[in-house]
Amino acid sequence: MPAQPKAKAAPRSSAAVEDYLERILELINTKGYARVVDIAQSLKISQASVTNMVQRMDGDGLLKYERYRGMVLTASGEALAKSITRRHRILTDFLRLFGLDEELIFHDVEGMEHHVSPPTLKAIEALTAQLRRQPALVARVRL
């Protein structure tokens, strides 16, 4: 018997895997399916790299993949993708308060999102809500 009951296989995913999951979920939500060619274009990487990563993610149980046919997120893959999407949205909402360039926001969020812990995210979310009731204060930051 293991020392720990089952450990839940801690879904320790890298920044790259998180970006793939985020795009795959978005493609499924908007087009109904996620194709290799679309993932590649969206992430600006080669189709070959996508095929390779998708095979790894299949092995890791994040999605089910059939050669030449397509892929679907597993339950755990989808749960992870949704939480990643939420993080991305919360950080974007926060940075939008300050009148920064939209492309810059996207770039910064795309990098930062992989390093923000749940408590920090919660604080930023609450702060954003508060700042929305204080436009005068926010205006002083936007200067």
Add this chain to the structure above:
Amino acid sequence: MPAQPKAKAAPRSSAAVEDYLERILELINTKGYARVVDIAQSLKISQASVTNMVQRMDGDGLLKYERYRGMVLTASGEALAKSITRRHRILTDFLRLFGLDEELIFHDVEGMEHHVSPPTLKAIEALTAQLRRQPALVARVRL
């Protein structure tokens, strides 16, 4: 003649290189010198990895390194190290507003800092200054 006057060789450094620079500067400031063994302990990586990276950074002109003897930051390495240290400090000051665990703050900042652009950093810095005059608002976030 080149199209651009000189381009300044854009010091495009990775997250790992930035972490090394930050620690090396800190060690120099507190002990007067940065030794391989101390960098290794501080970053929790092996001495061999440090030697390897330090050699690459020498090749990239970020520091001058002499085998078995030691290293000094170049002008550009020191400038970069200082700006990295500043980013780290500004982000830490921001997150400290919310009563988060100090270890958690360090972990998050250590990851996020490499992805925050100058305009975003400036906004966060200004926001922190404003929030310091609004303890009541901050208290609502800390709940």
Add this chain to the structure above:
DNA sequence: AAACAAAGTTAGCCACAGCTAAGATTGTTG
């Protein structure tokens, strides 16, 4: 059905950034 184009896959490559094990250098100590 043959031909073609688009999409997908494989093979082989690379840089980055870590590791261990083994050996070299340096400075201190008996």
Add this chain to the structure above:
DNA sequence: CAACAATCTTAGCTGTGGCTAACTTTGTTT
């Protein structure tokens, strides 16, 4: 000064996540 411990370096390895070139599969067009 010899021996020793600490420090540093080298050699060789690994996983991640990219790439290009060449090939295969699929679906559409004629």
